[in-house]
Amino acid sequence: MTVSLADLPMGHEFEATRLKLSPEWVREYAAAVEDGVTMPDVPPLALTTLSFRALLDQMALPEGTIHVGQELSFSGWGEQPRTLVAAARIASRGERQGWVLMGLEMTIDDESGTPMMSGRATITFPTTGRSREPRA
Amino acid sequence: VTQQTRDIRTYRVGDALPAVTKVLTQEKIDRYADASGDHNPLHIDPAFAATTQFGGTIAHGMLVLAYISEVMGAGFGRSWAESGSLKVRFRGAARPGDTVTASGRVVRMEDESAVCEVECRNGRGEVLISGEASVRVS
Numbered sequence: 001m002t003v004s005l006a007d008l009p010m011g012h013e014f015e016a017t018r019l020k021l022s023p024e025w026v027r028e029y030a031a032a033v034e035d036g037v038t039m040p041d042v043p044p045l046a047l048t049t050l051s052f053r054a055l056l057d058q059m060a061l062p063e064g065t066i067h068v069g070q071e072l073s074f075s076g077w078g079e080q081p082r083t084l085v086a087a088a089r090i091a092s093r094g095e096r097q098g099w100v101l102m103g104l105e106m107t108i109d110d111e112s113g114t115p116m117m118s119g120r121a122t123i124t125f126p127t128t129g130r131s132r133e134p135r136a
Numbered sequence: 137v138t139q140q141t142r143d144i145r146t147y148r149v150g151d152a153l154p155a156v157t158k159v160l161t162q163e164k165i166d167r168y169a170d171a172s173g174d175h176n177p178l179h180i181d182p183a184f185a186a187t188t189q190f191g192g193t194i195a196h197g198m199l200v201l202a203y204i205s206e207v208m209g210a211g212f213g214r215s216w217a218e219s220g221s222l223k224v225r226f227r228g229a230a231r232p233g234d235t236v237t238a239s240g241r242v243v244r245m246e247d248e249s250a251v252c253e254v255e256c257r258n259g260r261g262e263v264l265i266s267g268e269a270s271v272r273v274s
Contacts, residue, residue, distance in 0.1 A: 025171070032171040033202035034158055035209075044217045045205040049198055053173040061176050064188055066226075067197035073221040 006062045006100065006125065010093040017054040019108075021082045025050075044074045047117045051086040051106045062125040068101075069122035076108075076116025084116065085109045091120065099124050144212050144273045147250050153211035153240035156203055160195055162232040168199040194229035200264055201226075203238035204254045211240065212250070212271045224254065224267030235259040240269065248274035 021042065029035075029046045048070075085108065092103035101124050108117040158164075162182075169180050174196055177184035185193040201224065208216045230236055240254040249270045256265040 028171045032164070032168040033199060033206070034164075035202065035206050042217070043202065043205060043209065044220060045198065045202045049172045052198065056173045061174070063176070063184065064178055065176055066178070069223075069225050070197065070201060071221075071223045074217055074219065076218070 002058070002060045004062060005059045005065075005102070006127075008059065008090055010090050013089040014055060014058050014087065016085055016087040017057070019050055019054055019084045019086055021046075021050065021084055044117070045072075047074070047076075047084070047108050048072060048106070048119060050084070051088065051108050051117070051119075052121075054086045055088055055104070055106075061123075062100075065123055065125040067121065067123050070119065071121075072117065072119040074117050076110060076114060083111050085111065085113075095127055098127050100127055142211070144215055144250070144271075147211075147242050147273060149242050149244055151242045153207050153242075153252065155237055155239040156206050156210070157235060157237045158203055160230055160232055160234045160236055162193060165193065165195050165199065165232065168196055172196065172198065174198075190229050190231075192231060194231055195234075197226045197265070200230045200236060200238075200256050203236060203256055204240070204265060204269065207238045207240045207254065208252070208269050208271060211252075212273070215271050215273065219249075219272035220269060221271075222254065222267060222269035224265050224269075226265055228258070228262050228264040230256070230258060230264050236264065238265075243268075245273075246270075248272055 026042050035043045088106040091105040094101050104121045106119050109115050165179055169175050179196055182193055236256055238256045240252040242250050243253045244251045250273045251270045254269045
C-alpha cells in the first residue's frame with residue numbers, strides 16, 4: 001500500500017531514485033505539453049516532471065491537492081538516453097484553516113553526481129484529504 | 137514550430153519574448169496525467185472535480201508551466217536548459233476549453249542574466265501563473 005503524502009512529516013526524505021530519461025518518455029512528455037521548441041533535446045521541465053513522477057512512485061497525493069508555487073533552477077543539459085538520480089524531502093509543513101501547506105524540495109543529478117536541476121514545489125491539500133490508490 | 141532564432145546577447149530591457157498560445161482540452165490534460173503519472177482526480181475525474189471549489193476539472197500546474205518554459209526556450213534556446221531558473225505562483229485554474237497564452241518580457245539585466253516577467257493568462261485575461269524567470273545571456 002502506498003503511503004499518503006498527508007501522513008508524512010516535515011523532514012521526511014524520499015528514497016533517492018534512479019530514473020531513465022528514455023527517448024520514448026521524452027516524446028510522450030513533449031507531445032503532452034505540445035512543446036514546439038526543438039532546440040533542446042529534452043525540455044527542461046521534463047526533468048521536473050520526471051522527478052514528480054518518481055515521487056508518485058513512493059507516495060500518493062491526497063485528493064484535491066493543488067500546486068500553488070514552483071521554484072526551479074536548471075544547471076544541466078539532458079541528452080538522451082540518460083540515467084538520472086532524483087531526490088526529494090519535505091522541507092516545510094504547516095496547517096491553516098483546514099488546509100495543509102507543504103514545501104517539497106527536489107533535486108536531480110546525473111549519474112556522476114553533477115546537479116542538473118533543483119527546485120521547490122509548494123502544494124496544498126485539505127487536512128481531511130484522502131489518497132486514492134495509484135492506477136494500475 | 138517555435139524555435140529560438142535571436143542572438144540572446146541582443147536582448148534588452150523591455151523586449152518581449154515570443155508568446156505561445158494553446159487550447160486546453162480534457163484529452164490534453166489526460167495525456168499529461170499519463171506522462172507525469174499524476175492522476176489526481178481533480179485533473180481527470182469530472183465527477184470528483186465537480187465536488188471541489190473548482191466545480192470541474194483543471195489542468196495540472198506543471199502542464200501550464202510548461203508553456204512558460206516553451207516561451208523561455210523559444211527566446212533563449214539552449215541557455216534556458218543550461219542556466220535557467222524561475223519562481224512562479226499558480227494564481228488561477230486552467231480549465232478544459234481555455235485558450236492559454238504564455239508570454240514573457242525582459243524587465244532587468246543583472247549578473248549577466250536577463251530577468252523576465254513571465255505569465256500565463258486565459259482567454260478572459262485572467263492570470264493563471266505569474267512570476268519571474270532568468271537566464272544567463274553572456
